[in-house]
Amino acid sequence: MKHLIFKDIDEPGLNTIDVYRRRGGYGDRLRQALSMPREALVHELEASGLRGRGGAGFSMGKKASFLPKGAMDKYLVCNADESEPGTFKDREIMQKCPHMLIEGMIIAAYAAGANRSFIYIRGEYVEQADILDAALVEAYDAGLLGDNILGTDHSLSLVVHRGAGAYICGEETGLLDSLEGKRGNPRLKPPFPANQGLYQGPTLINNVETLATIPHIVEMGAEEYAKLGAEGSTGTKLVSVSGNVQRPGNYEIELGTSSRDIIYGLAGGPPEGREIKLWFPGGSSSPVLTKDDLDLPYDFNTMAKAGSMLGSGAIIVVDDSNSVVDVCLWLAEFYRHESCGKCTPCREGTNWTVKMLERIQTGLATPMDLDIMASVCENIIGNCLCVLGDAMAMPVGSMIQKFRPEFEEHIEAARARNAFTGDEDAPELALIQGAVA
Amino acid sequence: MTVPRFGHGSRVPGWDDAVDLTKDPATLPDPATTPVPADLRAEIERHMAKYPDRRSAAIPALAAAQRVHGWCSPEAVEQVACVMRLTPAYLLAVASFYDMLDTRPVGHRRVYVCTNISCSLCGGRELLGRLQAELADDPDVQVRGFECLGACDIAPMASIDGVYVGPIEDGEVAELARQVRDGEEPLPDKQLLRRPSADPHANTREWTPQSFAPPAKLERATPSNDPVPPEPSSFGAPMEGDAAGPSAPIEQAPNPEDDA
Numbered sequence: 001m002k003h004l005i006f007k008d009i010d011e012p013g014l015n016t017i018d019v020y021r022r023r024g025g026y027g028d029r030l031r032q033a034l035s036m037p038r039e040a041l042v043h044e045l046e047a048s049g050l051r052g053r054g055g056a057g058f059s060m061g062k063k064a065s066f067l068p069k070g071a072m073d074k075y076l077v078c079n080a081d082e083s084e085p086g087t088f089k090d091r092e093i094m095q096k097c098p099h100m101l102i103e104g105m106i107i108a109a110y111a112a113g114a115n116r117s118f119i120y121i122r123g124e125y126v127e128q129a130d131i132l133d134a135a136l137v138e139a140y141d142a143g144l145l146g147d148n149i150l151g152t153d154h155s156l157s158l159v160v161h162r163g164a165g166a167y168i169c170g171e172e173t174g175l176l177d178s179l180e181g182k183r184g185n186p187r188l189k190p191p192f193p194a195n196q197g198l199y200q201g202p203t204l205i206n207n208v209e210t211l212a213t214i215p216h217i218v219e220m221g222a223e224e225y226a227k228l229g230a231e232g233s234t235g236t237k238l239v240s241v242s243g244n245v246q247r248p249g250n251y252e253i254e255l256g257t258s259s260r261d262i263i264y265g266l267a268g269g270p271p272e273g274r275e276i277k278l279w280f281p282g283g284s285s286s287p288v289l290t291k292d293d294l295d296l297p298y299d300f301n302t303m304a305k306a307g308s309m310l311g312s313g314a315i316i317v318v319d320d321s322n323s324v325v326d327v328c329l330w331l332a333e334f335y336r337h338e339s340c341g342k343c344t345p346c347r348e349g350t351n352w353t354v355k356m357l358e359r360i361q362t363g364l365a366t367p368m369d370l371d372i373m374a375s376v377c378e379n380i381i382g383n384c385l386c387v388l389g390d391a392m393a394m395p396v397g398s399m400i401q402k403f404r405p406e407f408e409e410h411i412e413a414a415r416a417r418n419a420f421t422g423d424e425d426a427p428e429l430a431l432i433q434g435a436v437a
Numbered sequence: 438m439t440v441p442r443f444g445h446g447s448r449v450p451g452w453d454d455a456v457d458l459t460k461d462p463a464t465l466p467d468p469a470t471t472p473v474p475a476d477l478r479a480e481i482e483r484h485m486a487k488y489p490d491r492r493s494a495a496i497p498a499l500a501a502a503q504r505v506h507g508w509c510s511p512e513a514v515e516q517v518a519c520v521m522r523l524t525p526a527y528l529l530a531v532a533s534f535y536d537m538l539d540t541r542p543v544g545h546r547r548v549y550v551c552t553n554i555s556c557s558l559c560g561g562r563e564l565l566g567r568l569q570a571e572l573a574d575d576p577d578v579q580v581r582g583f584e585c586l587g588a589c590d591i592a593p594m595a596s597i598d599g600v601y602v603g604p605i606e607d608g609e610v611a612e613l614a615r616q617v618r619d620g621e622e623p624l625p626d627k628q629l630l631r632r633p634s635a636d637p638h639a640n641t642r643e644w645t646p647q648s649f650a651p652p653a654k655l656e657r658a659t660p661s662n663d664p665v666p667p668e669p670s671s672f673g674a675p676m677e678g679d680a681a682g683p684s685a686p687i688e689q690a691p692n693p694e695d696d697a
Contacts, residue, residue, distance in 0.1 A: 006639040073489075085553040085585035095630065116489070123500070123537045124549070124586050126599030127630055159487045164496050165536035167584060181495035183534040199489055242555040242589030249590045249635020266636070284554055284585075316555055316589070330557050334584050340534075 002228055004216040004236050005209070006252040009096050015131055017138040020099040026144055029219040033107045034152045041111045045214070048222035049234035053089075054079055054170075054207030055283065055312045057300045060214075064112050066194035067202045075203040076109040076117040077179065078211055081163060081170035083122060084283035085334065086314035089238035089250050090208035094121070094128040097212075098135035102158065104211035106149060107218060109156045112204040116157050120175050123164040132160050167338035171386045172205045173197075174340065185342045186386035207312075209238055230256030233299035237313050241267040244274065244319035255299040262298055263317060274319040278402070282311020284331055285391030287398035307398070324403045325410045328396055329357040335392035346389030349380040353396060360407070363414030370407055374400050463526045466519040473516045477505050481520045491521060495531045499538050507545035509538050536583070544579035548572070548617060549596040552582040555589035564593045564605055571614035578617060591629060601629035 013019040021027065033041060046061025067074060078101065082090045093101060101119070109117050121129045136158060139145045147155045161179055168174040169184040176198050178184035197203025213235065217225045226234045233255040239262060242248045246268030253262060263269060263279065270276055278288040281298070287308040289296075296302050303310040318327055336350040356373050359365040377393035377400075384390070400407060480501045484494035498517045499509055506513040509532045511525070518525045532538040537547075550556075550565040565582045572578045586601070588594050594603025597617055602624045605613060609624060616623045625631075634640065 001638050003636075003639055006634065006636055008641055009634050009636075009639050010644045011640075012644060082587050083585060086555055086589055087585075088587045088589055091587050092634065096634075122587065123496075123535070124583075124596060124599075127601065161493070162497060162500065163535070164500060164538050165583075166534060178496070179493060180490060181492035181531065183531055240589065242592060243558045247635055248555075248592065251636045252639060280554075314589075316558075318554075318558060322558060326557075327554060330552075330554050334553055337584060 001252070001257075002236055002254055003252050005093060005097075005100065005212055005238060006250070009092070014097050015095070015099075015135065017099055017135070017142060020097065024219075025099055025215070026103055026142070029215055030103060030106065030144075031150060033218045034110055034150060034154055038111060038113060041107070044222045045111060045217065048217045048225045049229075049232075050210065050213060050217060050225070051233065051300060052207060053209035053213070053237065053313065055084065055285075055309075057310060060206060060210050063194065063206070064108065064204055066192070067112050067114075067204055068195065069113070073116065073199070073201045074112060074114040075198045075201055076105060076112055076114040077175065077198060077203055077205045078105055078117070078119040078208060079170065079172065079175055079205055080119050080121040080125075080208045081175060082125075082208070082312075083167040083170040084285060084312045084314060086240060086242055086280060086283050086316040087312040088240045088242075089313065091125060091128055092238075092250050093208055093212050094125070095131055098132050099139065100212045100215060101132075101208055102135060102139050102144070104214040105158065106144065106154075106156055107214050108204065108206060108211055110154050114204060115155055117159075118179060118198070119158065119160045120169070120179055121160060121162055122169070123162050129160055129162050136160060166340075167334075168340045168386070168388060171388065174386065175205070176203065183340070185340050186388075188385055229254050230297060230299040230301075232301045233310075237298075237310075239298070240312075240314045241317065242314070243279075243317040244270045244276075244322070245317050246271060253298065256297045256302075258294075259296050259298045259315075260294040263294065263315060267315075267317075270317060270319040274321060276317055277320040277322065278318050278324070278327075278399070280314070280316040280318075280395065281306075282309045283314040284316060284334070284395060285387075286311045287394045288402065290402060323410065324399055324406050325357065325360055328399050329354070329361065331395060332357055332392060335388065339388055343384040343386075343389065345380045345383045346392075349376050349389055350392050352376050353392065360411055361414065363411075363416075363418035365411050365414075367408050367411055369411070370400055370404065463524050465522055465524060466515050468519055471515055471519040473519055474505060477501060477516060478520050481517060485521065492523065494521065495523070495528060496535065496538075499528060499532050503538060508542055509540050510542070539579075544575065544577045546578045546617065546620075547596075547598055548578060548580045549583035549586060550580065551584075551586040551588065551592070551594055551596075553585035553589075555585075556592040556594065559592040559604070561593040564595065564610065567607075567610045568595065568614060571611065572617060575618055588629060590635060591627075591632065594629075595623075597623040602627045603629070 042061055042065050045064060046059060050060045051057045052060055080090055105117055119132060145156055145158050149156060163169050163178060166184050169178045171186050172193055173187035174184040176193060179198060193203040193205055195202055229235045235255060236252050237255050238250050238252050240250050251266045276291045278290050280286050280288055281303050289306060289308055293306055296306055300310045332354045336354045339346050339350050341347045353373060353376055356369050374397055377397040380389040380393040481498040484497040485491040488494055498521055502513040502517045503509050514525045514528050518528055533540050550561060550568060552561050552565055569580045572580050586596055588601050588603060591603030593605055594601060595605060600623055613624055
């Protein structure tokens, strides 16, 4: 299997500039990229077929080409918020090889014509942010950041900005507001960040893994890179496998590898004697798939065709010892807590969904509640400024759709439990009696 | 009965009116009467200098004040407001949005236990309950469930003042609680920074175990080694050496029309 980002990732001292340089970093490939005309570099990135690794999967080169030309303040922002549950790939890149990200940012900023760049890293990653800060000092000292990088007329300043714990700041416009020192509320689009982003200037926002891939694309050439992976999903991808598997962790795969090979082959599959009940192919926001979908190749287009998405490449495996209602409730609680409150469907819808799931748990629900829940989810999708609401509605909706009998069984079992306990102090019982009286 | 109304005739306050009608609207704290620790002031000013707009430093500044005061107390917010020339209300609005900034008094040692899906599948919620029980009597320690900390590979895990440890087994909870209480390094063998990559094909050769040791003690950027040159800002050009700079402009409260 081809490894680009993770090649010899555990080499001692790879977080320092000396070891990184010895391995070819900041060398010919950087010089070559900075000597190319901007348009040619953007074209090269587009030709490589590199799609954004943060979740949306939009062509990186195309995004860079949307930035207006001409002399003005343009910005490059690296989205290192990585708050999607189940995702932890960027953490490993920043912790073990921060210079790969910095080199990618120098090239991407040159392609976009940006002279200022920021890394927005989530506040929880204290250790990783310290490592990045140290790498930044090294890069400035070596003249790789600052004015006239490597004697060219390209100048770039880079600032590591630490967040303070908010899922929504992984959404690009929420991130920009947070970086401007405000509450991290998403903005109305359009205008898109490529036209009006940070400080109202044109802004290119990319994920850590996307940017860290760029030096490799320059080194091997777009044509070679595009040969890796599958049709429409070129290159390698880091997948974070977690949940009920024996060897959770980050694995670099070529896109198009079979999902079974990833979950069973690399991550060891569920514990002995257990079977996979459902899995999230792209973080907790993606509609769930079942064990029947395990033989699908893992790439952007196939996952979309299967009714889900590749998202951030975070596979969460749930085995058959867990109740689907529990998983659904954990998920909904998370999105309720993280909803920023700006749009009503998301703020209220996530709240209602949690309440209905709690009623299912306490035996106060009827099977009809499932239909109400599905309709709440339907009404969230597409009706908000950002996709946080959709991110809850899609997996919850898909779980109700695919595991409806289990939900109904759960409802009936909880109701039966309530009716026969005879415990007069049970709060649920008091509620029912109150409703009857 | 007369209904209290605002100057513009409505019962709804305007942007610059205090909600409590008996209170004056919050204004910028007076530097003459607001003492700010010199270190904190230097750190906030260093953050402000990094951005084209000084307000971008709101989160780092509040985090710095929280490190000094233990939480974003009214006093801490006042000090940040004084240095950044922003109203305390603006800063409180920011502080109340983010989970890591505490607007209520809490223990200054922060233990976050991840309770998201992957960790819950591996017993994260039970871990949270046990840690809370073990550390309930220590007012200096705050134990709370936190949403996906981005370390599902070491589930169930906890972040102890920013140090990630996991997977935490049942037998280790008491030990971890003792280490948190005594301020020792938490479970040194289970720290994330010492963990090798899970990918069996990533490394072309075996690296010695000590290679996974955390990188040498990192130096936090200080004003003297801060690589980012100060921005020309609304404070005027930075002064060079001992030469007298231009006279400082008197900073005004942000004008709402500028933001529109």
